[in-house]
Amino acid sequence: MADRPQIFGIPTSTFCWTVRLVCAEKGQEHDFFEMIPGGVLDGVRHPFARVPVLRFRGITVYESPAIARYLDRELPGPALQPKGSLELARMDQWISATADYLYDSMIGGVVAQRLLAPLDGREPDLAIVAEQAAAMHDQLGVVDEMLCSGRYLAGPDLTLADLFLAPVIYWVDKTPEGREVLDSYPTLRRWFRSLAERPAFRETTPPVSF
Ligand SMILES: N[C@@H](CCC(=O)N[C@@H](CS)C(=O)NCC(=O)O)C(=O)O
Known part of the structure; x- marks a missing residue:
């Protein structure tokens, strides 16, 4: 075992x-x-x-x-789920939103076309890129606004919600559309930088480059 x-x-x-x-x-x-x-x-x-x-x-x-x-x-170690019921709801809200909406536009849309299609020898479908980049822009605007009122997605402490969103942002940041959107949201950009600098993030970053 x-x-x-x-x-x-x-x-x-x-x-x-x-x-x-x-x-x-x-x-x-x-x-x-x-x-x-x-x-x-x-x-x-x-x-x-x-x-x-x-x-x-x-x-x-x-x-x-x-x-x-x-x-x-x-597991022992720092708790990644808040105790307060509102903070817990916020965490769950962002886990759901990431998995159900943000993942679709960013990974299923922009990243699939910009990074994955060329790996299969396909041209990116620019109509899909444009449509999903617009959705991403609106969605990340909501995230940016949320982050203006707290250091992390669910409040002052790192939670599972941040750990769901950060890998999505990592991949989309490798596309021209993702980079441009992230650069237009400085609070979100700062949040992502702080996540990406954490030893846990560095240790687990997939050994893949596009
Ligand atoms: N709800 C699942 C989603 C997992 C998921 O969609 N994983 C992708 C890889 S990123 C997958 O297995 N895709 C295979 C497919 O869609 O057929 C979870 O949170 O674990």
């Missing part, structure tokens, strides 16, 4: 990165195993053909918000 978290997934996935970030922020070493969505590795599989999957102390958990909350509760 593994005595440290084992994470199965793909290195570039923001959801996998978030789970790895949780371990690193808690000061917990983990093992990462490459497994494509729909794959089976050492008996581990995701029943809905996604990644990540966590195996730890003989159990498996899937769905990154569930994994992140579970690891935060189980």
Whole structure:
């Protein structure tokens, strides 16, 4: 039985990165195993053909918000979930918004066209880029405004919400549209810089360059 978290997934996935970030922020070493969505590795599989999957102390958990909350509760180290019910609601709000809206425009839209399509030998679809960049611009405006009233997404302390959004921002910042939008929101840019400078972020940054 593994005595440290084992994470199965793909290195570039923001959801996998978030789970790895949780371990690193808690000061917990983990093992990462490459497994494509729909794959089976050492008996581990995701029943809905996604990644990540966590195996730890003989159990498996899937769905990154569930994994992140579970690891935060189980592992020693700084708490990544606030105690106050409003701060907790804010954290959950941003985890949902990131997974349901921001991920779609930035990763599913801009990053998929600008960074992933060329890897497959395809030209980016510029109509999709323009449409999703406009959505990203509006969404990040909301984030920027939120960050003007607190250091982190859910208030004064780092929470899981920040660890969900930061990997998404990392990838979109590698596209011309992402860079331009981020440069137009200095508070968001500052927040991201502070996240990217954290040892946990550096240690878990995927070894992939586009
Ligand atoms: N709700 C899932 C989403 C995970 C997810 O979509 N992962 C992507 C990789 S970033 C995936 O497995 N994609 C495969 C697919 O969409 O078929 C979670 O939070 O863990």
